[in-house]
Amino acid sequence: MTYPFTALVGSEQLTTALLLGAIDPRIGGVLVRGSKGSAKSTAVRGLAALLPDIATRAGCAYNCPPDLPADLCPTCEDAPVQHRPTPLVELPVGASEDRLIGSIDLERALSDGVRSFQPGLLARAHRGLLYVDEVNLLDDHLVDALLDAAAMGVNHVEREGVSARHPARFQLVGTMNPEEGELRPQLLDRFGLTVEVTAPLDAHQRAEVVRRRLAFDAAPEPFADRFAADGKRLAERLVAARDLLEKVALVDFWLLKIAEVCAAFGVDGMRADIVTARTAAALAAWNGRTEVTRADVRAACLLALPHRRRRGPFDDPGIDEDELDRLLGDDEPEPPQDDPDDGPDDGPDDGDDDPNGSGPAQSDPGDRSAAPPHGPQPQPSASDGPARSDDTERPSAGEAPSTPADDRSPAPSGRVEAAEETAAAPTLLTAPQRRFGASGRRSRGRSRRGAAVRTRPLLSGETARAADLAVSATLIAAATGRRAMSPGARAAGAGATPRDPVRFGLRGPSSAFGAMTIRRSDLRHYERSGKQGHLIVLCVDASGSMGARRRMGAVKGAVRALLFDAYQRRDLVSLVTFRGRDAETVLPPTAGVELADRRLAVLPTGGRTPLAAGLLHACAVIERHARRDPDRRPLLVAVTDGRANATTDAVAESRQAAAHLAAKDVPALVVDTESGFVRTGLAAELARHLAAPCVELERFASGELARTIRLATGR
The missing domain is CATH 1.10.8.80 (Magnesium chelatase subunit I, C-Terminal domain)
Structure with a gap:
């Protein structure tokens, strides 16, 4: 049973927005933003019970109005009119594209030998609500399909030999937790209204929420009454x-x-x-x-x-x-004035x-x-933006940070530099991908959850994966291939070119699957492309030269921009720092970038620069995490001026450590923190050994670069 809409406590703005969207669906739906446990989903599901029934034909899969049937609807001609509840269709985040927009009807294809359209969730949502919980986590290929349908009010499908077009006018309702990332601007604009919801702070209201929830769980029907x-x-x-x-x-x-x-x-x-x-x-x-x-x-x-x-x-x-x-x-x-020629009663x-x-x-x-x-x-x-740390000082507006080039005195050990303002538009780092990767929002590559770009035969030695099997393509290959083979070729198992791509020729009362033999050579799999997430390892120089040149404030500002970018793109982050004689893991790989921001705010500086130790320590972090999560590819961001003075052979050791990382095929970026008119170019030399681009800190933080840096690999 659904929790009653009128039993919600302290959600006036949310309920008002949902009701306005129901009064005029042309408003375009509602986006509900809020933290966990703020009754977002409960309110949306409760709204559906208040909406009036809609009139349609019995058995209609498209919710067609009785006087305006869809062109391809086979049931709207003679079926009687009936009233049904306004549909509330939920789109799971992990739904397939076929399930959303519709696909070929395999049952009819196998039994009757014809291709016909099987409607998806967009057809069921016509004249109703399409609800997406955690809409900001929806994969891009599903977002593209939603944008097309929301813009045109029509779902147009062209795939697997099926051409279908049906109305899809729905009120889009989405809920999201801003802590898990933002929406694409195109989809955000499709929501007519947006609401911010938070849990009530008043103790009496919170107690009433708990009281009502416990009563509903104990006896749903009496509570609803x-x-x-x-x-x-x-x-x-x-x-x-x-x-x-x-x-x-x-x-x-x-x-x-x-x-x-x-x-x-x-x-x-x-x-x-x-x-x-x-x-x-x-x-x-x-x-x-x-x-x-x-x-x-x-x-x-x-x-x-x-x-x-x-x-x-x-x-x-x-x-x-x-x-x-x-x-x-x-x-x-001003109200309109009466014409003096008109009578007193208007x-x-x-x-x-x-x-x-x-x-x-x-x-x-x-x-x-x-x-x-x-x-x-x-x-x-x-x-809903990322909270700024209150325990760090920032320069006042319009005040430039002091960065004198001649300030070379060693910084006291343990000194903490405050972060400057975060860069407004952080540069997007992407990496090439030649294998499957973890789902995310950064680099594009092969993915197990992305959009299907093509079907392909099963490769030699490859294990069949039922979850990614292209059923339609497999059945077509089996049916057309068997018919196109000569008896001798069929016995030998050789392939052939399909002769009849429209009709499968499978008729009769026998089971369709029993009448067909599917060989391994008939199996077809989807090849998918999507966005991938990464492990971003920030290797930050915290030695005395960083504090002496007062560069650590700018460095922290640039690193904060990277952290918030990782936060939006669902990456894992790890923070490694090096100073004195060794390096340490300030933060192990985690999705909690706000914790990395807090650790960064209290990061001390001072001592020598063990650059080689920092690179090797970052490599060890990458290797340990790869054993637990092999699909998540790392990105190394080294923030340093390239100086190394921890040992007598520090420069040679740092170059060897960089070459070691490059040999492991780790995409990397070097952010050069050196300042002043005279530059040594040591950071650029380090980048060359890492097979990575080198970017000056000022350009990286100011947004002067192109918005995307595509990182190369060591091979």
């Missing part, structure tokens, strides 16, 4: 708001204000203006009014604009409410001009009675 009457009233109000929506008037005054707000906040495109206008009208209909007020426009801006505002990758989402209030002003539009709209009337123009923007029953108008979005 307690809120049935509230749910019924809310569903009736939702239907009334839908009926009233077409009568709501959005005057030019507010339309111009919406355009001014969108332009002032620098939102991209015109979709923001359209969605804000529709949301304001839906709010007016929800409150039983036929005219939009300032309160409606303000609340609509807070829901429709935060995720569309142009910002840097680490800027906080949301918009400035004080600036919004300034742009909207304090005045309502119809039912006279209440607009009556100071004591109850017409829509007299609505008080601050009137709490105009708010939805679940609470006040939406509040500003909470920040």
